[in-house]
Amino acid sequence: MKQVARDGRGDGQGRRTPTEVSTRMKRFGRGVRGNGQGRRTPTEVSTRVKKLLAVCVVGLVGLVSTGCGPAQGDAVTIRFHYSHFEPSAVSVRAGPPVTITLRNNDPIDHEWIVGPPAIHEMHRHGTEAVHAGRPTEVSVPALSTRVTTITFDDPVSYAYICHLPGHEEYGMIGELIAR
């Protein structure tokens, strides 16, 4: 009886009339819509295309907000994989604190150092094996994750580089833009 109350159809005794049953079957059947020969009519195709377009638009909006290409926002994640940074470019806001998650997926240690050219030049010849206490200089052991929070007061464009021997030369370099 409930079912009848819900869809308001039926014979009033909870049974379905033969007509209704066939309608329901049609709804679930394959190729029922269209010209009855399993092909879709132009109208149906365009409806499907519209649906697909809607999905694409939603997808694009999602990409814009989560950042495809350069990561964006006040929280970004940079992965280390095969001695490269992924992504190799991130865009953040100047002003508010930015939380940066550094995820080392490699079985070897890396470091993430961000700053102006002078900082990188110093680290290229530096002897500090492990960095700690400076949010812009983070050692990330093999298969581990570190989180650092940095506030960029002004718009800047800084390189981030792993200065362990040979890593920069191998391509472990990226760019952070704060705007």
Ligand SMILES: [Cu+2]
């Ligand atoms: Cu490295």
